[in-house]
Amino acid sequence: MRSAATELEYTPAEKPLAILLLEDSELDARLIRLQLEESGLVFRLDRVDNREDFLGALVPGRYDLILSDYDIPGFDGLHALNAVRRLLPDMPFLFVSGALGDERAIELLKRGATDYILKDRLERLVPSVKRALREVETELRRRQTEEALRRSEERYQLVMRATSDVVWDWELDTDTLHWSDAVEQVFGCGKKALGSGMEGWMRRIHPEDRDRVRTGIQAMIGSRADRWQDEYRFMKEDGSFAVVADRGYIVREAGGRAVRMAGAMQDVTEHKRSEEERQRLLSEARRRVEFEQQLVGIVSHDLRAPLNAILAGASMMLQRNGMESWQSKTTARILSCAERSTRLIRDLLDFTQARMSGGIPVRPASADLHELTLQVVEENRATHAERDIQVSQNGDGRGQWDADRMAQVVSNLVSNALKYSPEKTPVKVETWGEEERVLLRVHNLGEPIAADLLPRIFEPLRRGKRRSSRSDRSIGLGLYIVRELVLAHGGAVEVSSTEAEGTTFTVSLPRTAPATPEAGTGG
Incomplete structure (x- = not known):
């Protein structure tokens, strides 16, 4: 029997994982390569740093994964993502960049980015890569299953109207519930353990969710609706609970009486964890931006004010008559250092402004x-x-x-x-x-x-x-x-x-x- 932990782990193929890296910083590229090597991944990493080389590398079958910085001179990450989605729509695409901000990060995910990793949190790189490859594998299996279902008998024709993973078919008049073979792979339990009726299914649902799910199904059956869906916790064979997204299609007679209900359960536990992790990272990014803004305020107000006083005082001292040579030289050095510090602060403020606001x-x-x-x-x-x-x-x-x-x-x-x-x-x-x-x-x-x-x-x-x-x-x-x-x-x-x-x-x-x-x- 295959455990749930084994199902969630990414198992590398015999050939090296082919990765394309769009990164203009040689230092950052080295850090990324080191992080991948430390994980034990067997991989081949090709780095490009400009638009022409990147587009030339987008050949079907050449790479398994793309990693990309967001800020590339003359070619930003959004254009790179759009090019990949146009030429290689199924290619996993992960941003490895500095702080992006909430709105930009959400927009990139909406536009098709698989995930993003902050450069100061590179320890997330390998788990994110493995998760992206697992999602590709899952998506490929899902498509193959859908193709097989289309060629199958009426039961699988009906199930295709719902998301397919663990397929179930419930005959309402006889209270007979059929499960697909995938139930053992996903939840670790055999068909016999679930029983042949609705009660076996309900016993596996978490007690806090059970009444809601039962009431929801009965309400849909008693109405004129033909589709039902819910998300709840389902007990696996080892006693742990998986979060599942369940969708069903209700078949009715000509008079509207429900006679059959078919659907599919999908384990979305990993997706929920990923979403929680994404929200955590967004929160960290927000705090980082707030810290940078506070730092800019400190540098701008709390450092420039005393420097201005030093500049004014040194300038006035240089205008005095009767100063000895060593006093004049010392005062001139103070003035020069204060002016240089003022320029450095100005440059740092401008640099921060450019990075934060584009x-x-x-x-x-x-x-x-x-x-x-x-x-x-x-x-x-x-x-x-x-x-x-x-x-x-x-x-x-x-x-x-x-x-x-x-x-x-x-x-x-x-x-x-x-x-x-x-x-x-x-x-x-x-x-x-x-x-x-x-x-x-x-x-x-x-x-x-x-x-x-x-x-x-x-x-x-x-x-x-x-x-x-x-x-x-x-x-x-x-x-x-x-x-x-x-x-x-x-x-x-x-x-x-x-x-x-x-x-x-x-x-x-x-x-x-x-x-x-x-x-x-x-x-």
């Missing part, structure tokens, strides 16, 4: 990119007096942009150029207006960006090689924020970098930014 909000108004650029360059000339920053401007620089945010874009690019170029070389900043757009170009000489880093230079926490310096230490968010701000204005940013020509960042901005909902950054 972008950084902007408030477009009339602005002139020429003027904004000159202001930023003058500020950098004051703090980098030893550097040669060259500016050229042509055409009309006016448009509808968020002036503070665009100044942030220019400042990040100019600071980046100064940071990554030799001190004796110039940094060139160009702005020029065209008919429908305004362009910004920032160029510097020096060692080019590594070829393997260039395609991912705008990703967060990516930094190129440069001279070590404690004074200009960053956390690698500047270029990511540049891209997010440019995208929020409906523009585009690109980079080219060679040994001969140096490195050039080019920003293209439409004169009118797209309308976006206003939202604060916690300031």
